[in-house]
Amino acid sequence: MTTGIKDVAKAAGVSAATVSRVLGNGPVSADLREKVEAAIRATGYRPNLSARRLRSQHSRTIGLIVSDIRNPFFTTLSRSVEDAAYRAEMRVVLCNTDENPDREAMYLRLMQEERITGLIYAPTRTTAASLDERNFDFPVVLVDRTGPNGVHDAVVIDNAGAAGQLVGHLHDHGHSRIFGLFGNTSSTAIERHDGYRSAMIMRGLEPDARFVAPHDRAAAEALTERLASGERPDAVVVSNGLMLLGAYRAMRAAGLETPRDLALTGFDNETWTELVGSGLTVIEQPVADIGRTAMDLLFERLNRPDMAPRKVVLSGRLVARGSSARVG
C-alpha cells in the first residue's frame, strides 16, 4: 500500500495532473507547487517509474552489454558509461555475456523488452557478423569491437596500428622472433593480429601467431606449449590484459624472467603490469574516453536518427617499460 499520485493530490487539494506537472517541472503556479511539494514530503511519495515509463513511452534507460565486467577494460568502461548516464538522468542496465552468444541473444531480447533508449554494445564475433540482419527499435553504438561495415555507430581504437607499433618497438629493441597470442572471439583480436602480421612482414620477420579463448588460462597454456616447442621466441605480444596475465604466469612458471629471457608485452595498462619487475610494456587504451564518446554518439544519434553511421577511432598509447628493454 504505497502512496500514489492520487494520495498526494488529495492531500494537496489539487488534481493528479497538477501533481504530475510539479514532478515534471511543468507549468504550475508557485502557490500550488508549494502545496504539492509539502504534500509530497508529508506523504513520502515516490513516483512509480514503471508507470511513468509505460505512459510516457520513454524508458530513460541505456543498455550496456559487455563480455565480463571483471575484465578491467569493461569495468572502467561501465563506470564511464554510468557516469555519463547519471549526468543525463538516465539509468543503465548492465549485462555480462561471458562471450556466450546464447546469453547475448537473451540480453538483446531483454533490451527490447525494457524498451531501452539506446544500447552500448561489445558484441561477440559470432553475433557481430549478423548484426546487419537485425532490426532494433533503438540506436546501437558498438564499443571496442566493430560489426558489419557502416551499419552502426562505433568507437574503437586503432587496433592494427597499435599492434604494429608494439612489433616495431620490439624490433627496434633488438627482438625478431616475436610470438603473437590473440583472442578468438572478437573483431578486436583479429585486427590486432592483422596489425601484428603486417608489421612483422614489413620488417622482414616471420609471423608466428596463435588464437585461443580470451582467458588467462587459455593464454597460459598456449604460451607454455609454445615455449616448450621449437625455437624459443625472444618476445611476445598478447592481445588483451587478461591473456597477458596468463602469459606472465606461464612465463614465470617456466622459470623465465622478462626482459632477460623474454620481452613480454601486450594490450591494456592494468595496475599489475606496472608493478611486476621492471614493468611490462603495454598499449594503454583510453577506456574512459571510449565510454564517453560512445554515449556522445548515442545522444547525437537520438537527435538525428538519419545521419550516416560514424566510426570514431581513438588511439592506443605505447607505454614503454622494462619488459621490452634491449638485452645483452
Place this chain on the structure above:
Amino acid sequence: MTTGIKDVAKAAGVSAATVSRVLGNGPVSADLREKVEAAIRATGYRPNLSARRLRSQHSRTIGLIVSDIRNPFFTTLSRSVEDAAYRAEMRVVLCNTDENPDREAMYLRLMQEERITGLIYAPTRTTAASLDERNFDFPVVLVDRTGPNGVHDAVVIDNAGAAGQLVGHLHDHGHSRIFGLFGNTSSTAIERHDGYRSAMIMRGLEPDARFVAPHDRAAAEALTERLASGERPDAVVVSNGLMLLGAYRAMRAAGLETPRDLALTGFDNETWTELVGSGLTVIEQPVADIGRTAMDLLFERLNRPDMAPRKVVLSGRLVARGSSARVG
C-alpha cells in the same frame, strides 16, 4: 509502433488474456498455445516489461548499491549477485555511490521508485548509522558492512578476527612495530582497526594506527608521511586492496623493498599482490560466497518477512607470501 499483445491476439485469433497466459505459462490448451506461439514468432512480439511490472506489481528487480564497481571486491561481488539474479530470472540495478552520502540518498530514492524486490547494499558509515530510522518497502541485505544491530540481514567476514590474525602472523615472524592504515568511511575498516588494536595490545605491542580516505592516493600519502617521521615501523597492515596498492607504491617510492625493509600486508587477494616480488601476504575474502549468501538471505527474507534479522559471518583466509617472511 511496436507490436503489442493485442496485435498478437488478433493474429492468433484469440483474446489478449490468452496471449498473456501463454507468456506466463498459464493454463492454455495445446491448440491455442501453438497458435499464439506462431503469432508471436510471426509478429516478433516482445512484451513490455514496464507494463508487466506496473500491472503485476512485481518488478523482479534486485538493487545493488556499492561504493565503486572498480574496486575488485565489488566487481566480483556484482558478478556473483548478477549470476544469482540471472538464475532467478531477475535483473539487477547497479549503483555506485563513490562513498558519497548524497549520491547514496539519491540511489536509495531510485530503488523505491523502481519498486525493487530487494536490495543488496554496502552502506557508507554515515548512512549506515541512521538505517534503523528508515523504512523501506523492500528487504535489505547488507554486505561487507553492517548497520545498526539487528535491523537488517547482513553478510560480512570476521574483520576483527582477520586483522588480529594478520597481526599475530606478523608478530610470530619477528615483527613488532606494526603500523596500521585504515579507511575512514566504513564499519568494516573500523572493525579491522579494532581487531588490529586488540591483537597488538594482547601481545604487548603498541598500536600505531591511522585512518584515511579509502583511496590509493590517501593511503600512499599517509604511509609516506609515516615512513618519514619517527621510528620506522617494520610491518604494515592495510585495510583494503586499493589502499594496499597505494601503500605498495609509496613503499617503492621511498626506495624500500618488502620484506627486506618492511613487511607489507593487508586485505584483499588481488591479482597484483601475488605477482609483485615474492608476493604480498593478504587476507583473502570469499567474495563470491558473500554475494551468493546475500542473495540467499534476500530470497529467504522474501518468503518469511517476519523472521528475526540474521547476520552471517564468513571467514577471511590468510594467504601467507613473501612480504611477511622473517628477515635477518
Place this chain on the structure above:
DNA sequence: CTGAAAGCGCTTACAG
C-alpha cells in the same frame, strides 16, 4: 480452458 472488463499509476492532449 477462455474472454470481456477492470485497473496498475502515471502523463498528456483537450478544453476551459
Place this chain on the structure above:
DNA sequence: CTGAAAGCGCTTACAG
C-alpha cells in the same frame, strides 16, 4: 495555469 478524461500495455479476478 488547472482539471477531467483517456490511455500507455499489460495481468488478473470474474463469469462462463
